[in-house]
Amino acid sequence: MHRLGTPLTILDVPDQRWNNAFEQRLGAHSIISSVMVLAPAGSDSVPLPLADAVNVICRDTPPREPAGWIVAERRWMSCACC
Secondary structure: OOOOOOOEEEEEOOOOOOOHHHHHHHHHHHHHOEEEEEEOOOOOOOHHHHOOEEEEEEOOOOOHHHHHHHHHHHHHHHOOOO
């Protein structure tokens, strides 16, 4: 769990060709920031939360949905009770 004021990183993955190096980079980002991933439809995104992504969203969703998740994540991160 991250402390208050932790930045939010959003990684937009354009295609399904990620590998262990991407998961390692995601894990490294998660040390200094909460990480949300926009993954392509049909990709096997199961490893991404295991690599500490706080949320994985299909990048084909309408823009309002990822925007809503980003707002919700920022609110959760700024919550004084966390």
